[in-house]
Amino acid sequence: MLRLDAGIESERRAAAPSHLPLTGVVVVDLSRYIAGPYCSMLMADAGATVIKVEPPRGEDTRSLEPYVADIDGSKVSAYFLRMNRNKRSVTLDLKSEPGQRALADLISRADVLLENYRPGVLARFGFDQERLSALNTGLVYCTISGFGHTKTPMRDRPAYNVVAEYEAGVYYQRDPNVAPAPIGPPVGDLFPALHALGGLLMALYRKAVTGQGGRVDIAMFDSMLSLNEIRSSYAKLYGRDWDPAAHPFYSPYGVFPVRDGHICIDVTTDPQWRGFCAAIGRPDLYALDGMATGPERVERFDSHIKGPLDAWLATQDRDLAVATLTEHHVPSAAIRHPGEALESDQSHARGMEVTVRSSGGAQVSTVGTPIKIDRWQDLPIHAAGADLGADTEAVLREVAGWDQAAIDHLLGRVLTATTPSEGAH
Amino acid sequence: MLRLDAGIESERRAAAPSHLPLTGVVVVDLSRYIAGPYCSMLMADAGATVIKVEPPRGEDTRSLEPYVADIDGSKVSAYFLRMNRNKRSVTLDLKSEPGQRALADLISRADVLLENYRPGVLARFGFDQERLSALNTGLVYCTISGFGHTKTPMRDRPAYNVVAEYEAGVYYQRDPNVAPAPIGPPVGDLFPALHALGGLLMALYRKAVTGQGGRVDIAMFDSMLSLNEIRSSYAKLYGRDWDPAAHPFYSPYGVFPVRDGHICIDVTTDPQWRGFCAAIGRPDLYALDGMATGPERVERFDSHIKGPLDAWLATQDRDLAVATLTEHHVPSAAIRHPGEALESDQSHARGMEVTVRSSGGAQVSTVGTPIKIDRWQDLPIHAAGADLGADTEAVLREVAGWDQAAIDHLLGRVLTATTPSEGAH
Numbered sequence: 065m066l067r068l069d070a071g072i073e074s075e076r077r078a079a080a081p082s083h084l085p086l087t088g089v090v091v092v093d094l095s096r097y098i099a100g101p102y103c104s105m106l107m108a109d110a111g112a113t114v115i116k117v118e119p120p121r122g123e124d125t126r127s128l129e130p131y132v133a134d135i136d137g138s139k140v141s142a143y144f145l146r147m148n149r150n151k152r153s154v155t156l157d158l159k160s161e162p163g164q165r166a167l168a169d170l171i172s173r174a175d176v177l178l179e180n181y182r183p184g185v186l187a188r189f190g191f192d193q194e195r196l197s198a199l200n201t202g203l204v205y206c207t208i209s210g211f212g213h214t215k216t217p218m219r220d221r222p223a224y225n226v227v228a229e230y231e232a233g234v235y236y237q238r239d240p241n242v243a244p245a246p247i248g249p250p251v252g253d254l255f256p257a258l259h260a261l262g263g264l265l266m267a268l269y270r271k272a273v274t275g276q277g278g279r280v281d282i283a284m285f286d287s288m289l290s291l292n293e294i295r296s297s298y299a300k301l302y303g304r305d306w307d308p309a310a311h312p313f314y315s316p317y318g319v320f321p322v323r324d325g326h327i328c329i330d331v332t333t334d335p336q337w338r339g340f341c342a343a344i345g346r347p348d349l350y351a352l353d354g355m356a357t358g359p360e361r362v363e364r365f366d367s368h369i370k371g372p373l374d375a376w377l378a379t380q381d382r383d384l385a386v387a388t389l390t391e392h393h394v395p396s397a398a399i400r401h402p403g404e405a406l407e408s409d410q411s412h413a414r415g416m417e418v419t420v421r422s423s424g425g426a427q428v429s430t431v432g433t434p435i436k437i438d439r440w441q442d443l444p445i446h447a448a449g450a451d452l453g454a455d456t457e458a459v460l461r462e463v464a465g466w467d468q469a470a471i472d473h474l475l476g477r478v479l480t481a482t483t484p485s486e487g488a489h
Numbered sequence: 490m491l492r493l494d495a496g497i498e499s500e501r502r503a504a505a506p507s508h509l510p511l512t513g514v515v516v517v518d519l520s521r522y523i524a525g526p527y528c529s530m531l532m533a534d535a536g537a538t539v540i541k542v543e544p545p546r547g548e549d550t551r552s553l554e555p556y557v558a559d560i561d562g563s564k565v566s567a568y569f570l571r572m573n574r575n576k577r578s579v580t581l582d583l584k585s586e587p588g589q590r591a592l593a594d595l596i597s598r599a600d601v602l603l604e605n606y607r608p609g610v611l612a613r614f615g616f617d618q619e620r621l622s623a624l625n626t627g628l629v630y631c632t633i634s635g636f637g638h639t640k641t642p643m644r645d646r647p648a649y650n651v652v653a654e655y656e657a658g659v660y661y662q663r664d665p666n667v668a669p670a671p672i673g674p675p676v677g678d679l680f681p682a683l684h685a686l687g688g689l690l691m692a693l694y695r696k697a698v699t700g701q702g703g704r705v706d707i708a709m710f711d712s713m714l715s716l717n718e719i720r721s722s723y724a725k726l727y728g729r730d731w732d733p734a735a736h737p738f739y740s741p742y743g744v745f746p747v748r749d750g751h752i753c754i755d756v757t758t759d760p761q762w763r764g765f766c767a768a769i770g771r772p773d774l775y776a777l778d779g780m781a782t783g784p785e786r787v788e789r790f791d792s793h794i795k796g797p798l799d800a801w802l803a804t805q806d807r808d809l810a811v812a813t814l815t816e817h818h819v820p821s822a823a824i825r826h827p828g829e830a831l832e833s834d835q836s837h838a839r840g841m842e843v844t845v846r847s848s849g850g851a852q853v854s855t856v857g858t859p860i861k862i863d864r865w866q867d868l869p870i871h872a873a874g875a876d877l878g879a880d881t882e883a884v885l886r887e888v889a890g891w892d893q894a895a896i897d898h899l900l901g902r903v904l905t906a907t908t909p910s911e912g913a914h
Contacts, residue, residue: 085691085692085694085695085703086691086694086695088698089694106687110691128738129737129738129784130723130726130727132726142722142726143719146718146722211835211839212839212861214838214839214861215838216834216835216838216839217834217835217838218835221815221820222761222815222818222819222820223820224755224757224820226753226755226820226822227753227755227820227821227822228822229822230744230753230822230823230824230825231822231823231825231830231833231835232825232827232830233825233826233827233828233829233830233831234673234674234827235824236673236824236825236826236827244744244751244824248659248661248717248719248720248731249659249676249716249717249718249719249720250719251674251676251716254680254716255679255680255683256859258680258683258684258686258687259683259859259860261683261686261687261690262531262683262686262687262690262860263860263861263862265686265687265690265691265693265694266510266511266535266690266860266862267510267862268690268694269510269511269514269690269693269694269697270510270511272694272697272698273513273697278510278862278863279862279863280860280861280862281861281862282859282860282861283839283859283861285835285836285839286839286841286859286861287859288830289830289831289836289841289856289859290841290856290858290859291674291676291679292673292674292827292830292831292856293571293674293855293856294568294673294674294675295673295674295827296827296828296830296831296856297567297571297853297854297855297856298555299826299827299828300828300831300854301555301557301567301853302555305826305827306673312554313553313554319655319669326669328651328652328655330649330651330652332649336647359554390646390647393647394647395646395647395648395649395651395652396652397651397652397653397654397655397656398655398656399655399660399661399669400655400656400657400658400661401658401661401724401730402657402658402659402661402717402720402721402724402730403658403721403724403725404658405656405657405658405713405714405717405721406658406714406717406721406725409641409642410636410641410642410643410656410710411710411714413639413640413641413642414636414637414639414641414708414710414711416711416714416715428722428726429722429725430718430722431714431715431717431718431721431722433715434681434684434707434708434711434712434714434715435684435687435688435691435705435707436637436639436688436705436706436707436708436711437688437691437692437703437704437705437706438703438704
C-alpha cells in the first residue's frame, strides 16, 4: 500500500494552517455507520484531530458496498473512504485489557468522546459515566442512539435511521392505501448527526470558557420529532395532517411538468405573484380580484391559474423556464438528478464536489463540507478514510503518550517485556 | 397584554442556572422565516441571549397562519410563538440612521451576528464585512442564503427551501411520469440551519480560544448536496439512481401493511435475520441455503421471503408486530402520525412535548430541543416568541449601553433632546 494520503495531509495543512477553527481539538471517535461518522467528518474537515477507534476487524462499513479498486486491484468500500475522510484510524480490541487501557489513555487526553453504541455497551467495556469523569473531568462525552440514554420506554430498542423516521411520523401519509415511502437521504441519521455536532460544540465552547466538561445525549427519535415540528404542531392545531405536496397558504406552489422534465415554483409574496404573472405572459392575471393573498390563490388555483400556467408550461424547457422565472424574481427550481446537481457549475463554484484518495490510490467523488468558514474552502482532494489501523502506533505515541515498548506489547510484537502499565504510565 | 413570560423566564433561570452551555453568549439575530430562527432557537434553548431584531412592522412570520388567541381574544401566529421561544424582541428601522446606529452598538457588543437576507442586503443597510470587522473584531458573522455569499452563478437567485431541495436533487424520482414530491418537513431550511449552528459554534469555539472572530457562509444548496451525498455518489459510481423505497444491500427492508396500519422492518445483520425468522414463526427460513447475506436475500425476497412474511403480516396489528420483532432484536418501527408521535410515552419521557406561552396567555404545543446536555432537560413551559419590540428598551440599555435620553429619542418619545450620538456614546 502506498501512503499518498500523508502527502495530501501536508498539502492540506500547508494550504490553510491558521484558518481551521477546530485545530487542536482531539476527538476520540468510536462511532460507526453514518450518524456519528458524519458528525466527526465535519469536525475533521474543520481541523479537528479525529481518532477513529475501530475493532481489529475494522468498522462494519469497511465491508459495505459499493466498492472501488486501489491501484493494486484490492477492493475498498467507497462508502467508508468518503465518510471517514481526514480521520486517523486506530485499531483497539476493547474486549481486551490492553485495548481498554489504550482507550483510557486516549480518553484522558481527548476533548471529545463520540460514540453511537446502544446505551450500556460502552459501560460493558469498562467506561461508564463515572469512569469517564474520573479519567477526564473536562471531557465532552457525546452519544447518539435511537432513543437516548435516559430511562425511557424505548431506550433499548435497536434503531436504524428508518426506525426513528417512522416512529416520529416523518413519512406518515394520510392515505391509508398508500405505503409511506422514504425520500432518498437518511435524514434519521444525518439530522441527529448535526444535533450532535451542535450539542458537542456547545459543550466544547463551555469547556473553553469554564474548563467544565459535559454530557450530550442525542436521540435519533428526538431529532426526528424536531425535524417534524411543523407537521405535528399543524396536526395538533387543526386536527388534520399537512399535505406536503401542496401548501395551505401559498400559491402557485409545487412541482410542474415541462417538456423535458419538471420545475418547482414557490410564489409567496405579492411581488412574486406579480412576477409570476409577467413571466408566463399573463400580466392580466395580477389585476384580477380575489387573487391578492396566498389563501385566495390556493382557492382559485384550479379555476383561474392552472389553465394559463399549463399553457405556458407546455411550451417550456426546464432550464429556460427557470431562467425566465428567475428574471422575474420568482423562486423556482429545476428538478435535477442528484448526480447532475453535484456536477453543476454552482456546485463547482462552491467547491462542493471533492475527491477523496485512498492510500492505495483509489479515488472517489464526494461532497465537500457545507460549513464554509472564513476564506477557507475545501481542497479539491482529501485523504480518504485511512487504512485499518494505519495510525495506531503514531496516535498511541503522540496522543496517549505511550513508549515503544508499550506499543509493541499492544501490537503483540514482544512476547515478554515490561507490562503495558509500566510502559504506558 | 399581560407579561406572564417574565415569570417563565425566572422559573427557567432558577431551574437550571449553571447547566446552560451558552449562558453569556449574545446573538444578534436578524434572521426571518425558518432557517435562521430554528438555529437561534436551539441557541436560546441552550442559554444564549438571542436578540431578535425585527422591522417596526414585525418579522413576516408574525402574520403567518395558523393563529391562536390570547386571553383577550387577539390573534397571534402559532408559528411565530413556537419558532421564537426564549428570544428577546427588539424593533429597529434599519433604513433609518438611528436604527442603524442602534444595530451597530448591538453588533459591537455581540458574540454572534446571524442573518438570512439575500447576499448584499445587509451591506445596503450599511453593514458590509469591513464595517462589521471594524465594529467588532471578535464577531462571529454567520449568513444563511440559498446559494452562498461567494461569487457563483446562482448567488442572487431567490430561494426558499424547496428551491434548494430540488436544485440539489433531494426529491428526484427516477420515473419521468411521476412528479417528484417533497416529504413534509422543510429539510431545505432545517438542515442548513444545523450546518449554520455547527459552523457558528466552531467559530465561537475558536473565538473563545484565540479571540479571533470568523465568517460563516452557509448555502442551503450546499447543505442539500451534503444531505444527498449517498445518492449522488451512488449515481456517479453506478450510473443509476438509488431507489429510496428499496435497499440494494439489505433485506427484508421496507414498509409493510398490517391489519391496522403499516410497520417498517430493517434487517441488516445476520443475528437480525435469524431473529426475523423466529419472530414470524419461520425459523426454518434461516436454515435455507443462499440467504446468508443481504444481497442474496434481496435477490430471493420475492421467491422465498415475501410469502411467509405476508402470511404473518395478515395476522398482525401494528403495535404487537413491532413488539414481537423488538423482542427478537429486529429493528422495526410503527408508522405513526406526527401528532401521535409527539404525544407518545417515549416523547414525553424525553421531555420532547413542551408548551410555549405568550405574554397574552396563548398556549401552543411544540417540540422541545433535541440537544440534551448534562442533566438539563426542557422545562415543560417556555416563553413563546415575544411581543413585537417587547425588549427594545431593555436590550438597548443592558446590551448596547444606551441611556434613557437616547432610547427615548429612538422611540420618538422626545422631539428635541440630545442627539443619539451624544446619548449613546
